[in-house]
Amino acid sequence: MTAGSPPRVLVDATSVPADRGGVGRYVDGLLGALGAIGPDRLDLAVVAQRSDAERYSRMLVNAEVIAGPSAVAHRPARLAWEQTGLPLLAQQVGAKVLHSPFYTCPLRAGCPVTVTVHDATFFTEPEHYDNTKRTFFRSAIKTSLRRAARVIVPSKATRDELIRLLDADPTHIDVAYHGVDQTAFHAPTEEEKARVRARLGLTDAGYVAFLGAKEPRKNVPNLIRGWARAVADWPRPPALVIAGGQGHDDDIDRAVAEVPSHLRLLRPGYLRYADLPGFLGGALVACYPSFGEGFGLPILEAMACATPVLTTPRLSLPEVGGDAVAYTTEDPDRIAEDLADLLHDEPRRLTLAKAGFDRAKEFTWAGSAEVHVATWNRVAV
Template identity: 60%
Template sequence: MPRVLVDAAAVPADRGALTRYVDGLVAGLARAGADLAVVCQRADAERYARLAPSADVITGPVSITHRASRLAWEQTGLPLLARRAGADVIHAPYYSIPLASGLPTVVTVHDVTWFTEPDRSPRASFFRSATRTAVRVARRVIVPSKATRDELVRVLDADPTRIDVAYHGVDHTQFHPPSDDEVRRAALRCGLHDRPYVAFLGALDPRKNVPNLIRGFAAAVRHLESPPALVIGGGVHEADVDAACREVEATVKVVRPGYLGAADLPGFLGGALVVAFPSRGEGFGLPVLEAMACGAPVLTTHRTSLPEVGGDAVAYTEPDAGSIAAALGDLLAAPERRRRLREAGLARAREFTWDASAEAHLSSYQRAIE
């Protein structure tokens, strides 16, 4: 089995989707018996040692906590460290790679919305440049869905024979149908006081479509005698989201608790009437999978990778506010349908494991070496 060095130095501290991807992958690789080394920031060393007890966990210099320093170190320090560690292949799990490592390099490209949704981030130009370079230079490119593979080919004219699809998994220990106590604790954290709610969890960049979710939710519940709240978990306060909140009537309750800790997520997702994720496009759609694993009925869009994740186990809407209002209103009025979606979502979520993802990654590493 080849010796693999996973560069986890770029993983942020926010416990977002990238962190959960690298954590799940490293643990899955360790369970598969991979000959594994993980390079990370010093603050993360204990976590990776716990996730992969058989791996060599190597800490980079203190300076890599700063983005510019990390990118410079990636080009010089990382290749040197990989050779010292005896690596046969380097896996860069976040767009950018060392350009002259002297070793086969595999890169994960999570999505191409930096190209198709250019207004999503002030750093989009950096990610577009990094993605173009990585796709050109890396031996293999790993993507989390067939939709992302097809978009890479369409947008960047990438060579499809060098792209490997490896679906994400879900940590079924962390994301599970919650107990009553977990639901109550999450509701208290959000200040709901036993009020039913519709949940959203994720970043608030434009492609997540949160303003249209707010407008659609308001239209769906304005005539209800006891309307649920809309709880927007995670992310930061964006101007468009603030503006959409100001548009809705005072009787429509929108709660923004901010960042939710990992312990709160099963209760938050599993305790919702519906988890709404009307994104305009995703590389995979980890929040949809995690919500299904928590037993939540999910409403999402039939865009890019989301049908690959949700299949027939979720409800779908178009991303405009009117369609969201109609689809959400139908779900809120149909408890039996929500129950069926809960059961179907739980069953489908069991099909996505980090062990299966790790096996797909190991196959990609072997192809890179060959």
Template identity: 55%
Template sequence: MVDATAVPPDRGGVGRYVDELLPALLAEGADLAVVVQAHDLSHYRALLPGVDLLAAPAAAARPAVRFAWEQTGLPALVRRSGADVLHSPHYTMPLAVGVPVVTTLHDATFFTHPDVHLTVKRTFFRTWTRVSLRRARRCVTPSAATRDELVRVAGARADRIDVAHLGVDPRRFHVPTDAERAAVREHLGLSGRYVAFLGTLEPRKNAAALVRGWVRAVAGTDDPPALVLAGGRGWDDEIEHAAAEVPAELTLLRPGYLPLDLLSGLLGDAELVAYPSSGEGFGLPVLEAMACGAPVLTTRRLSLPEVGGDAVAYTEPDHAAIATALRELLGSPGRRAELGAAARKRAAQFDWRACAQAHLRSYASAAGS
């Protein structure tokens, strides 16, 4: 059984992971039962035809209620279903469920970068990471870097953690067609060149430094590219200060969350995609941009080199270094083309089938141990 009740409405982050993993598990022959939010029933009926879907109470759409229900109502569903293993895909797990539990721990930045998380969130996820490391039969991380950091900072045992790299769906993330390019430009109201960023605007993503680096790189140049910061609004107050400093002659767009069908156009039509994060558990936007043939600029922090390898350009996360790297890439079409071709080739190594197979091995190990 997989508990999908932690999936957020915007399908970002854990939502993308769960929504891609479940069909891949089904394609590999897994015998699935999935617990979902009541408002997600129609979504998962279409995504997982024939799969046994169980709905949490409607009140569990509220995070506090969902967490309480996870400890009380979910174990009863698991017992009635006859499941051999429960997969809890977002840090927390029921403590008294009666079957082995596999828990996904997405990153270690609550320990390694505490200043980029709200205090309540940092405390909650640190606590539950430690609980899951101690109580779950197996834990899954999306990268070896995250596993290694959990061993270093949270006392995890490496032999109880399985690495399952995330994947990318080429049907959704690919070199965009002319129609896809036109659709995203119409949506954004853009006609000229642009640099793209995709991710929640929170301190860890370092978007404020990107804004300041972009201003420094393009101000005073002929035909300066716009900067598009796509993604949900987080709690990063510094982004507002950085945005207020942007000169009037430059274009900064913050369109918010974009539908999935616009993302290939956004990423693949950009001059380059910049993702100067200070730390990631995996870095799915980097992989998705690579699959779209975009030249990518990111950092060497935590898992990002594990994803990008030699197929992306790297920068330090401060705005001066970002400015230098942006200036060099924007001034070198040949280098961008080289990176884009290498990125597509490397992205093809990451697929959801392999991710599902790694999870199935974790489930089997949990059930048999």
């Protein structure tokens, strides 16, 4: 690094999963915005899984993209490489800062490390995680708070919980809200909506949408029970479509078994990325009655698709939704009541759809990238 030149930053993108869930959306969105920052302000290097390296190389014309060893596709090997191979790579590329975007970081990196801690729900909602996952991420968060030069979080709520629960130093935490790709997530055309309905075999009765991981924290079983109670007496009841990965919530199957036979519930698994606007934007309501989120990217993506959203006022969700979404609780009876009210009130749905669409424009990956760059400049040696 010469006088006046930006410090070289190495971003470790090897934790991005193939399914492009939350961490994938974050890393992809952030890197896309970082790639638009000129080399006079950012000297960027990225290490990624081999399956991602070519795509990132096309996207990041001003960055050096390195393919990590093939073994990092498997989590245990990636975590081991993070402690040994990643610090060596940082030294080889001349990194002045190393950014780890998913909770963990090398203990001895040879340069300042910044870490993204996405949420504190492993502490606030421990009952919604299995013991192995809870223990691992609690330890990782505590270690990152202790060893990282600075920590980046996606919401003020997450920052406040880390301070309250773990006595984290507030002067070492930066809030960088996630953004939403408004090309990928947009108000869909009627053709896009119709294509998704045809693929899912949906009728004109409409549907309620959920898109996300099937983790206990997402409260999908109570969503199923609440939806079933809300629409049970409708002559043409809207379906419930639960899309995304399968997850590990056994209570979902029990809730599904309780659904009356005349109601239709679909679980299509992962949808094509190109179909997400049509899926979300074609729904009567997108419902996310979560017990708590570090940010709440699914509700922001639904808002960007001009979909009325029903969620809970837990942790960061009001920071994202503000007055542009409707709120309920985690209880199935209250979900049923609030969902029914919204389904019966088309003018309110239209108002929320417009308000959410406008509010989503405030959350950009460019803004998130600027916070990240400012953080790296603060710690660069």
